[in-house]
Amino acid sequence: FGLTKKVCYENEEFNLLQAALNIEDGLDNLRYNKVIVATDADVDGMHIRLLLITFFLQFYPELIKKGHVYVLQTPLFRVRNKRSKIKNKQVVKDADARLGAKEKKNDFITRYCYTEEERLNAIRDLGPEPEITRFKGLGEISPDEFVHFIGPDMRLEQVTLHKNDQVQKLLEYYMGKNTMERQNFIIDNLVIEEDLPQDEEMAEDRKQA
Structure with missing residues (x-):
């Protein structure tokens, strides 16, 4: 500027x-x-x-x-599990129904999550013990996966x-160059998001179940 x-x-x-x-x-x-x-x-x-x-x-x-x-x-998380391990079979049916005409069924059911809430929902739907990946940058997303985010x-x-x-x-x-004024604005409006440990999430899911 x-x-x-x-x-x-x-x-x-x-x-x-x-x-x-x-x-x-x-x-x-x-x-x-x-x-x-x-x-x-x-x-x-x-x-x-x-x-x-x-x-x-x-x-x-x-x-x-x-x-x-x-x-x-772009998604923050990828949550996936083997279809054979997922307890909620309706989740598997819904995922298969969304496949395109030329897409084949995969051994894994995958959810891409853009928020913490979506991640928690995916963990619940794809349990037990799904694999969770936190994307740190675009370079971590393979071309095969990235095509889903620009379709x-x-x-x-x-x-x-x-x-x-x-x-x-x-x-x-x-x-x-109004550094102090902007700094005070940031301090007054700062929102901190904390990632819950996975064990706590799973325990909370079990309580809700």
């Missing part, structure tokens, strides 16, 4: 990005209707996401104002601006 376009274009990624989108002279020649930002689902990924959105807002705000920019939501059921969150949002003031507040 606050740098000139010339300085930003010294960064190869930003320079290639604007060239790939073909937006230097406006949106009339925009090559893609949807510009989808895909980053790791962690703090570093959110930081990169914020830098990209800041780049668009500072130099190409119409790209966001006209609804072209989206963020791809017809992909989860996209549109980057939007409210009518009353003043772009310059937003950027100055969140990306400017």
Whole structure:
């Protein structure tokens, strides 16, 4: 934020990005209707996401104002179990019913979870003792798995601006040099999520059962 376009274009990624989108002279020649930002689902990924959105807002705000920019939501967890071990056979039937015409039944029934609540539900449905993987980044997701997250059921969150949002003031507040003011805002609005140990989750599930 606050740098000139010339300085930003010294960064190869930003320079290639604007060239790939073909937006230097406006949106009339925009090559893609949807510009989808895909980053790791962690703090570093959110930081990169914020830098990209800041780049668009500072130099190409119409790209966001006209609804072209989206963020791809990727799963935080994979929960799976062998179909032969799953006690709830209706879960297996439902999973098989969702298979495409050319998809074959797998030895495993898998759920991809985007929230902690989805993870707990998957553990309950796919029990007992399912295998749980926490995705730390996009690089941990195989191409065979990633295709599920960019298909017809992909989860996209549109980057939007409210009518009353003043772009310059937003950027100055969140990306400017008002470090202490922003720090106090973060402290006052911080939300901490704690991962429950798996043993506690399973014990809680047994109580509910």
